[in-house]
Amino acid sequence: MLLIPCPVCGERPEDEFGFGGDATVQPPVTDSASGQAEVDIDGFADYLYLRENPKGRHTELWVHRYGCRRWLVVERDTVTHELYSSRLAAGEGGE
Numbered sequence: 001m002l003l004i005p006c007p008v009c010g011e012r013p014e015d016e017f018g019f020g021g022d023a024t025v026q027p028p029v030t031d032s033a034s035g036q037a038e039v040d041i042d043g044f045a046d047y048l049y050l051r052e053n054p055k056g057r058h059t060e061l062w063v064h065r066y067g068c069r070r071w072l073v074v075e076r077d078t079v080t081h082e083l084y085s086s087r088l089a090a091g092e093g094g095e
């Protein structure tokens with residue numbers, strides 16, 4: 001079983017966590033000169049539905065659902081399941 005090191009709770013089994021997807025994908029929203037957010041509609045569909053399924057080292061979002069309920073950014077290898085790093089996501093006390 002994959003063990004995920006939560007910065008708050010320590011090392012916990014994967015089944016305490018929920019997978020939140022790719023942490024490197026950003027929504028296609030830009031700030032216009034008027035201060036209104038502008039959304040690229042075609043790009044937004046791709047953002048919602050198209051995802052890579054990479055092999056190897058990858059940065060992902062996980063939520064510690066049955067623990068501290070905080071969001072984490074986890075860097076791991078999707079083939080070997082080796083974990084490289086784990087930190088709180090932005091807005092959860094991380095950067």
Ligand SMILES: [Zn+2]
Binds near residue numbers: 068
């Ligand atoms: Zn936790």
